[in-house]
Amino acid sequence: MAAQVAENLRRVLLDASLALIEAEGLEAFSMREVARRAGVSHQAPYHYFEDREAILAAIVAEGFQELRDRSLGALEGLSEPAKRFTAIGKAYLDFALHNPAHFKLMFRSELVREDKHRDAQACAQGAYDVLVNVADEVAQVSGYEQRTVVVLAWSAVHGLATLMLEGKLTKAVSSGPERVAAAYEAVELLEKLWCDRG
Amino acid sequence: MAAQVAENLRRVLLDASLALIEAEGLEAFSMREVARRAGVSHQAPYHYFEDREAILAAIVAEGFQELRDRSLGALEGLSEPAKRFTAIGKAYLDFALHNPAHFKLMFRSELVREDKHRDAQACAQGAYDVLVNVADEVAQVSGYEQRTVVVLAWSAVHGLATLMLEGKLTKAVSSGPERVAAAYEAVELLEKLWCDRG
DNA sequence: GGGCCAACTTGACAGTGTCAAGTGAATTCT
DNA sequence: AGAATTCACTTGACACTGTCAAGTTGGCCC
Numbered sequence: 001m002a003a004q005v006a007e008n009l010r011r012v013l014l015d016a017s018l019a020l021i022e023a024e025g026l027e028a029f030s031m032r033e034v035a036r037r038a039g040v041s042h043q044a045p046y047h048y049f050e051d052r053e054a055i056l057a058a059i060v061a062e063g064f065q066e067l068r069d070r071s072l073g074a075l076e077g078l079s080e081p082a083k084r085f086t087a088i089g090k091a092y093l094d095f096a097l098h099n100p101a102h103f104k105l106m107f108r109s110e111l112v113r114e115d116k117h118r119d120a121q122a123c124a125q126g127a128y129d130v131l132v133n134v135a136d137e138v139a140q141v142s143g144y145e146q147r148t149v150v151v152l153a154w155s156a157v158h159g160l161a162t163l164m165l166e167g168k169l170t171k172a173v174s175s176g177p178e179r180v181a182a183a184y185e186a187v188e189l190l191e192k193l194w195c196d197r198g
Numbered sequence: 199m200a201a202q203v204a205e206n207l208r209r210v211l212l213d214a215s216l217a218l219i220e221a222e223g224l225e226a227f228s229m230r231e232v233a234r235r236a237g238v239s240h241q242a243p244y245h246y247f248e249d250r251e252a253i254l255a256a257i258v259a260e261g262f263q264e265l266r267d268r269s270l271g272a273l274e275g276l277s278e279p280a281k282r283f284t285a286i287g288k289a290y291l292d293f294a295l296h297n298p299a300h301f302k303l304m305f306r307s308e309l310v311r312e313d314k315h316r317d318a319q320a321c322a323q324g325a326y327d328v329l330v331n332v333a334d335e336v337a338q339v340s341g342y343e344q345r346t347v348v349v350l351a352w353s354a355v356h357g358l359a360t361l362m363l364e365g366k367l368t369k370a371v372s373s374g375p376e377r378v379a380a381a382y383e384a385v386e387l388l389e390k391l392w393c394d395r396g
Numbered sequence: 397g398g399g400c401c402a403a404c405t406t407g408a409c410a411g412t413g414t415c416a417a418g419t420g421a422a423t424t425c426t
Numbered sequence: 427a428g429a430a431t432t433c434a435c436t437t438g439a440c441a442c443t444g445t446c447a448a449g450t451t452g453g454c455c456c
Contacts, residue, residue: 009403025308031444041405043445052444109364110223124366151370152354152384159357160349166307168322172349186350193391207434229413239436241414250413 010048012038017059021101026108031055056105057117063106064123067095071130081137082195088134089157089187096161097180104165107158142197149194156190208246210236215257219299224306229253254303255315261304262321265293269328279335280393286332287355287385294359295378302363305356340395347392354388 016037021029031052032042049055074091078084096103105111106124114121132150139146160183163169173182214235219227229250230240247253272289276282294301303309304322312319330348337344358381361367371380 027308030442032442043406044404046445047403107360107364107366109366110225114365128369147370148384148387151358151367152387154367155357155361155384156350156354157357158361159353159355162305162360163353163356166305167312168305168307169349169352171326172345186346186353189346189350228411230411240412241437242435244414245434 009038009040009044013045013048013055014058014062017055018102021059021105022099026101026105029056053112054117057112057120059102060106060112061117061120061123063099063102064120064127067092067106068123068127068130070095071127075130075134081134081141082191084134085138085153085195086187086191088131089153089190090184092157093161093183093187094180096165097183100165103161107162138195142195144194144197153190153194157187160186207236207238207242211243211246211253212256212260215253216300219257219303220297224299224303227254251310252315255310255318257300258304258310259315259318259321261297261300262318262325265290265304266321266325266328268293269325273328273332279332279339280389282332283336283351283393284385284389286329287351287388288382290355291359291381291385292378294363295381298363301359305360336393340393342392342395351388351392355385358384 013034017029017034020034020037031045034055035042035045038044045055049058070091071088074087075084078087112120114124131154132146135149135153136146138144138149138153142149160169164173164179164183173179173186211232215227215232218232218235229243232253233240233243236242243253247256268289269286272285273282276285310318312322329352330344333347333351334344336342336347336351340347358367362371362377362381371377371384
């Protein structure tokens with residue numbers, strides 16, 4: 001019972017943190033504000049997380065887990081490498097565009113140093129593995145090196161996501177709700193580029 | 199004379215800021231630390247910059263200016279669209295890899311809101327224009343839409359830069375000093391992908 | 397019933413950004 | 427020449443932050 005309550009506050013803190021950064025931005029995140037929102041004293045979070053970085057690391061870990069799950073979900077039932085390639089690309093962009101603050105946090109390595117937070121590192125690796133597998137399939141059919149596909153496909157999709165989230169593409173890509181469609185279009189072009197060579 | 203001294207402190211503050219974030223990371227930046235390093239009181243910087251965001255905006259503006267200058271410099275003497283394409287790609291990666299903190303700051307739109315800092319916005323636009331021009335040339339020879347080249351080429355190079363800076367590609371791309379060569383290699387592959395279609 | 401431990405709370409400290417109010421020298425006005 | 431103003435700062439305060447240290451309270455075991 002006590003353990004359940006314990007787990008409860010941990011969960012409440014994580015949920016409050018995510019809600020906070022997604023609503024007010026990452027800069028608005030503070031230990032004390034999270035505690036306030038959870039209705040506990042300013043030191044209560046330290047019972048579950050060693051410090052500020054640790055709670056952020058936990059959020060990052062959950063983010064990569066969810067990204068992995070969604071990627072795997074998007075792959076379900078698809079067997080053709082090209083289709084699978086676009087599927088994870090779209091899943092990646094979907095996640096980024098619908099959880100901007102969470103996504104950004106996952107790539108702020110000064111805030112969460114992965115060598116100090118192995119769980120976050122492991123979750124990131126889990127999501128990475130999905131990409132590597134699909135890139136391998138693509139490499140088979142396209143003749144590109146697997147490493148090349150991983151690096152450049154990830155770079156393109158990640159770059160597109162970040163630039164859109166930072167508002168740097170408002171001139172070239174439609175903003176508003178239809179930006180997801182625009183992003184999808186870009187991924188489909190990447191599929192052509194990488195999957196049917198020659 | 200007084201005006202010159204005035205300009206001096208402004209310059210000193212900007213230089214101290216840049217040195218600080220490049221040496222200790224963006225998180226280490228604080229108004230008071232900058233003042234300390236410049237040898238002035240903690241409020242002196244407010245004489246030249248309205249607030250924290252304003253000094254960061256000035257740094258961002260200088261960053262985009264330098265990026266534009268380096269891009270134009272890299273283009274000098276090159277006339278073939280494909281060569282020009284790789285040249286600005288390499289210039290972009292060069293800048294990012296050699297000025298990581300500066301580069302990251304330039305794409306942290308929560309820290310520097312461009313609608314509040316038109317000078318930063320204008321400098322960003324200046325760098326963007328260089329890309330747009332080269333993308334236009336590439337579009338002519340490749341048959342892709344100009345908008346497509348802008349978006350996907352920028353995304354790929356920007357994504358590669360950010361992922362490398364965040365240490366997310368250590369498994370797939372060599373780290374250490376030779377990572378610049380690895381990044382160059384990637385850009386050359388992008389040239390093939392975008393410039394000689396079919 | 398005493399000790400123990402988990403799950404907190406209360407209090408303090410140095411650091412931060414920034415508002416408000418000086419200060420002293422140079423410049424301008426009369 | 428002397429007064430007023432302005433410039434380029436300084437000093438002091440405030441609320442906020444992360445985190446160390448020291449309580450407090452309830453339930454459990456022996």
